[in-house]
Amino acid sequence: MTQQVALITGAGRGIGLAAARRFLQEGWRVALLDIEPALLEGAMARLAQPEATLALCCDVADVVGLVAAVRRAHAHFGRLDALVNNAGIAVFKPMLETTPAEWARVLAVNLTGPFLAVQAAAPLMAEGGGGAVVNITSISGLRASTLRIAYGTSKAGLAHLTKQQAVELASLGIRVNAVAPGPVDTAMAKAVHTPEIRRDYHDTIPLDRYGLESELAEAIFFLCSDRASYITGQVIAVDGGFEATGIGLPTLRAARRNL
Template identity: 35%
Template sequence: MATSLFDLTGRVALITGGSKGLGKAMARAFAQAGADVIISSRHPAELEAALPEILHGTHRKGCWIAADLSVREDMQRLADEALATFGRIDILVNNAGSNIPEPIEDLQDVNWDRLMELNLTSCMVLSRAVAPAMKERGWGRIIHISSVMGMTSKAGRTTYSATKAALIGMTRAMALDLGPSGVTVNCIAPGPFLTDLPLSVLSPADRQNFSDRTALGRWGDPQEVAGPALLLASDAGSYITGSTLLVDGGVLCKSL
């Protein structure tokens, strides 16, 4: 019975930012649990390379769709193409996101606007596109990838923290909209995971500081978000909705 609770056979999952890092790890977990998967990012070459690795040994189907989710037209195109390819989306993971550290006095409008579109608006647009069919079928899972930075922050993260905190609020409201139809909406708030994003914006000293801030004393491996995602995407998490699941290695419990 425990195994069947996590079985995704017959489901179709769309994972944005699915070509690497947390997105790739979640897509792989879903495929291993029986789901067909659609992955998306801005980079066709990365998607093409990632998909066989995600599907390896699973006998599942999959495809990739290149889209820039900071562009409103690409958001809708991704939803339309994904639905057209498999005819349904049962699980949506809004994982695509970025960070441009800037102190508030130097914050540029173009960066604020881009991150708002990518980190927040794309999650709304894709959720809006897949929700009607999920409601009609009486089953669906929407998972937004927020961040521990939506609950705490550090200097220079005004835009990033704003978008990630907004996702937590949007999750609660969407859960109320969709819950009566059997659709759950949840957040995962990762802490420090060693992916391309932190490696691109943090100095070695910053990376050590983040490691020191965790209760476990280390960064997370992307594989360690796969289990929480599978919980929320499957029948194992059927009575969890409107919630934010911290996967942070104990960052928030270590305040001093």
């Protein structure tokens, strides 16, 4: 009962699973929530810590199911100290080809889901004296890009939702921050980023590489820990400098090399 507890959505793979592993390394207990039963089962098997983990299969856009899942995690572990809103989906289409149904689904998962999850979790956190929320937004919510009309808009909305939540929940002892990943070497990125796309990204990332899932997990855990006790309402880009570069970086790099 004295061990802290985190609930992570979209925890079946990628950044969510890496975050679950990081919390477990620090002695936390973790509820892993995912919409895909097979991914969730595989994640639980890889973590192999049945006494410290709980699997919750749920669609974060389903308010009834999500509230029940949050309450089940609290009842199972006896407390809830952190919520990581990581679940997200994307539709990569031009704006004029994106259907209303696709737009609605992306916003339901990426923006409404975190709203509902925090509504469900905050009262339970407050019972225990407070806690921390980390919303996983995206560099696409800070910089516009092609083929991301729904995804980028949902993540921009999530960045502002983070600030709203931070302001309103501070009186309950709950801090709310966001992590905005840049390009990360996830299985999804490896599947959809062609060599040409990867080269384009490398040209505009000062650290000249994709991020690692473990690096995102480190930032997430830090923001949930007591070491971040005076940080709230912030959106932290974990992106190798991608958001800061603006335009013209490849040319400037080449010029510098020729000096």
